Amino acid sequence: MNTPRKLKVATTSLAGCFGCHMSLLDIDERILDLLQLVEFDRSPITDIKHCSACDIGIIEGGVCNAENVHVLREFRANCKILVAMGACAVNGGLPAQRNHLQLHEILTAVYATEGGLASGVQIPNDPELPLPLNQVHPIHEVVKVDYFLPGCPPSADAIWKFLTDLIAGRTPHLGHGLIHYD
Amino acid sequence: MSDQTFTLDDQEIPFAPGQSVMQAALDAGVFVPHLCYHPEFRPHGSCKLCTVKINGRPATSCTTPAAAGLNVESNTPEILDKRRTLLQMLLVEGNHFCPSCEKSGHCKLQALGYELGVMTPHFNLIYPDRPVDASHPDVLLDFNRCILCELCIRASAEVDKKNVFSLSGRGITKHLIVNAESGRLADTDFALTDKAAQVCPVGVILPKKQGFSIPIGRRRYDAASMSAHVDEFKPTAKVQEERP
Ligand code: SF4
Ligand code: SF4
Numbered sequence: 001m002n003t004p005r006k007l008k009v010a011t012t013s014l015a016g017c018f019g020c021h022m023s024l025l026d027i028d029e030r031i032l033d034l035l036q037l038v039e040f041d042r043s044p045i046t047d048i049k050h051c052s053a054c055d056i057g058i059i060e061g062g063v064c065n066a067e068n069v070h071v072l073r074e075f076r077a078n079c080k081i082l083v084a085m086g087a088c089a090v091n092g093g094l095p096a097q098r099n100h101l102q103l104h105e106i107l108t109a110v111y112a113t114e115g116g117l118a119s120g121v122q123i124p125n126d127p128e129l130p131l132p133l134n135q136v137h138p139i140h141e142v143v144k145v146d147y148f149l150p151g152c153p154p155s156a157d158a159i160w161k162f163l164t165d166l167i168a169g170r171t172p173h174l175g176h177g178l179i180h181y182d
Numbered sequence: 183m184s185d186q187t188f189t190l191d192d193q194e195i196p197f198a199p200g201q202s203v204m205q206a207a208l209d210a211g212v213f214v215p216h217l218c219y220h221p222e223f224r225p226h227g228s229c230k231l232c233t234v235k236i237n238g239r240p241a242t243s244c245t246t247p248a249a250a251g252l253n254v255e256s257n258t259p260e261i262l263d264k265r266r267t268l269l270q271m272l273l274v275e276g277n278h279f280c281p282s283c284e285k286s287g288h289c290k291l292q293a294l295g296y297e298l299g300v301m302t303p304h305f306n307l308i309y310p311d312r313p314v315d316a317s318h319p320d321v322l323l324d325f326n327r328c329i330l331c332e333l334c335i336r337a338s339a340e341v342d343k344k345n346v347f348s349l350s351g352r353g354i355t356k357h358l359i360v361n362a363e364s365g366r367l368a369d370t371d372f373a374l375t376d377k378a379a380q381v382c383p384v385g386v387i388l389p390k391k392q393g394f395s396i397p398i399g400r401r402r403y404d405a406a407s408m409s410a411h412v413d414e415f416k417p418t419a420k421v422q423e424e425r426p
């Protein structure tokens with residue numbers, strides 16, 4: 001029998017808390033149905049480190065440092081459809097709550113003036129560490145995004161409805177009870 | 183009620199003399215999205231969410247008097263699209279981080295976003311820097327969410343006779359201020375029982391010590407969309423106050 005090709009899906013978490021990925025796993029046994037329709041490429045679920053050509057890329061989290069920008073661009077270059085999943089990817093979310101503060105003030109407060117760290121600790125300055133951006137940005141300010149799935153996190157049912165619509169070739173429609181900003 | 187009518191999306195809407203298009207529609211049980219309209223106050227016409235097309239021309243339904251024979255378009259793809267854009271502009275102008283907002287689930291801005299399917303703020307976010315005012319013992323002001331609807335200003339001036347709030351500045355710098363030399367709410371005679379403490383459609387004027395007494399997910403607009411609450415917005419409605 002001629003079964004349709006599985007769609008290739010890549011996922012990543014940028015400036016997010018992995019809550020959206022947890023919510024994705026929260027679809028429970030429906031993940032078995034999902035795996036009939038898709039295979040995962042780069043994703044925390046597979047631990048594949050780089051994207052190959054994919055049908056759908058799902059981004060959790062906004063952009064808070066230089067590495068986030070590179071990963072986001074890699075996804076955009078490789079994915080036919082790019083999805084912003086969750087409040088942080090959609091509008092910056094919790095990490096963007098630092099946006100009205102000066103970056104050096106935050107780093108100084110965390111690493112120099114707050115109590116609780118060993119004496120002599122300094123603001124990390126290892127070339128291996130990605131440089132933080134001055135402000136956290138939602139991903140649509142950096143690349144073109146095709147679909148948005150708000151929620152903090154979006155519920156498993158919202159993710160399921162969204163993905164099944166998308167995989168079936170429909171414009172995802174959540175409707176009352178599934179669309180949430182909180 | 184007179185026997186005069188106008189047409190709203192192919193439905194005949196009766197109206198009483200002096201009613202606005204919005205009032206007549208709500209009275210007939212037809213929801214028109216709105217943020218600055220409140221049944222107990224004179225129309226304000228600032229949020230533009232209630233925009234319809236009247237005889238082919240865009241107009242705010244809350245300020246346009248009903249008249250016999252008008253052809254009003256409200257629930258059309260074109261108008262819905264414009265309303266979504268208005269909501270997106272309001273969302274990027276402020277800081278609307280709903281997960282930490284006590285008003286979430288009771289908020290009309292959010293409820294309209296859900297109702298109209300606003301999935302993204304679309305524009306670049308401004309992330310304004312507006313310090314909160316926690317000086318008052320009973321009420322917190324989080325200016326980051328103000329949509330400048332002036333309902334608190336109107337309520338404080340017209341009902342409470344206290345004039346606690348004003349707008350200051352022009353254009354994008356326009357913002358809500360507290361009428362006290364210090365600018366602090368604690369230095370006014372504002373009280374939790376004021377009408378002005380109860381009319382904010384979003385999460386600016388928040389009573390303290392009751393933030394999450396109703397859990398997220400079980401609040402007014404979680405249970406049913408804003409249009410399902412149409413009866414609360416009728417001109418004659420005894421309004422359920424906008425408490426979180
Ligand atoms: S005021 Fe409304 S839209 Fe803004 S953060 Fe609060 S719940 Fe969200
Ligand atoms: S504080 Fe609330 S009621 Fe007052 S102008 Fe702002 S949004 Fe309107």
Ligand code: FES
Nearest residue numbers: 216227229230244
């Ligand atoms: S409700 Fe008519 S302009 Fe705001």
